[in-house]
Amino acid sequence: MIICHQKYHLQEFDYLTLALHEVLFSNNNKNKMAFKLDENLKKAFLKHRRGEYDQKLDDRLQREGRKILEENDPKKKSKTMLNIHMVFWMVASMAVYYYTDFYMAIKIDPRVYRLWLYIGCVLLLVNFTIAFYLIFWCSYHKKIEDWDSHAPFAIPVATAAFIAGMICCVYALWPVWGYFTPLILFTLFMGVLFLLTLIPI
Numbered sequence: 001m002i003i004c005h006q007k008y009h010l011q012e013f014d015y016l017t018l019a020l021h022e023v024l025f026s027n028n029n030k031n032k033m034a035f036k037l038d039e040n041l042k043k044a045f046l047k048h049r050r051g052e053y054d055q056k057l058d059d060r061l062q063r064e065g066r067k068i069l070e071e072n073d074p075k076k077k078s079k080t081m082l083n084i085h086m087v088f089w090m091v092a093s094m095a096v097y098y099y100t101d102f103y104m105a106i107k108i109d110p111r112v113y114r115l116w117l118y119i120g121c122v123l124l125l126v127n128f129t130i131a132f133y134l135i136f137w138c139s140y141h142k143k144i145e146d147w148d149s150h151a152p153f154a155i156p157v158a159t160a161a162f163i164a165g166m167i168c169c170v171y172a173l174w175p176v177w178g179y180f181t182p183l184i185l186f187t188l189f190m191g192v193l194f195l196l197t198l199i200p201i
Contacts, residue, residue: 086198090191092190093187093190093191093192096184096187096188105176112172112173112175114172119165121165123162124161126165130155130158134147166189
């Protein structure tokens with residue numbers, strides 16, 4: 001974006017300057033000032049907005065903007081939290097699987113509604129198949145980033161299949177665990193989901 005003010009023609013501002021503007025003037029951050037920017041830096045930005053160009057102030061503005069983006073990179077911030085989530089859900093799913101005798105209940109318990117269980121499993125398989133197609137085939141093999149344009153039906157079908165499959169499985173297993181059935185299935189699903197993220201690609 002090239003900022004112009006009357007006779008002044010300033011150099012092109014890159015995304016770092018725009019990001020700094022969001023930090024300084026966003027309603028979400030105006031009361032926080034978490035990045036500890038001093039008054040001179042804010043004045044420098046306002047000076048640019050008025051069309052008064054200063055190379056030193058511009059360089060400082062660029063450096064501070066880059067620093068803000070690096071410190072608040074969502075990938076860096078979420079990395080530790082993601083690992084905590086992974087460990088929690090995988091441990092929880094293993095505990096649920098062990099203490100509920102999930103495999104034996106699925107295999108031999110006569111209270112399970114088999115037909116609804118099979119339908120639910122097929123629908124969940126559809127969901128996982130679409131997920132693998134989008135993530136591994138489209139993203140990593142074909143390098144396709146825009147899933148909606150490439151396969152607009154995929155996400156709606158996967159979502160509908162997952163919801164219907166979970167409903168069928170909950171209904172099929174309700175006689176065994178009652179009100180705990182949704183919690184058990186959700187915990188197992190999250191454990192499997194995070195386990196799949198460990199697959200090297």
